Amino acid sequence: SPDNLEWARRKGNVVERFHRSSYAVGLKNKHSGTTLLQTHGLNPADYADHGGAFPIKSHAFGVIGSITVSGLPQHEDHGLVVSSICELLGMNPAKLQLPPPA
Numbered sequence: 001s002p003d004n005l006e007w008a009r010r011k012g013n014v015v016e017r018f019h020r021s022s023y024a025v026g027l028k029n030k031h032s033g034t035t036l037l038q039t040h041g042l043n044p045a046d047y048a049d050h051g052g053a054f055p056i057k058s059h060a061f062g063v064i065g066s067i068t069v070s071g072l073p074q075h076e077d078h079g080l081v082v083s084s085i086c087e088l089l090g091m092n093p094a095k096l097q098l099p100p101p102a
Contacts, residue, residue, distance in 0.1 A: 021081075
């Protein structure tokens, strides 16, 4: 749906800001009992720490972009991105997957 484009933008902003997957940032905040607004003053209208965005890193340049999906439950969005990157690179996704929600 058109709303998924907005979710993708907000998740991508998290990756751009923290250079970590949006799901990892969200799990850290959930574990700490905080939000991006509380810890960094980031407006939820512009930042979503929900799964589905993952940084693309270069050894020479650091983070050069991100890949983002939206439309599934956040753990599945994250898993889709990780498995897609791993397939492209010939890697085992189990090494990069974060744990499912508790």
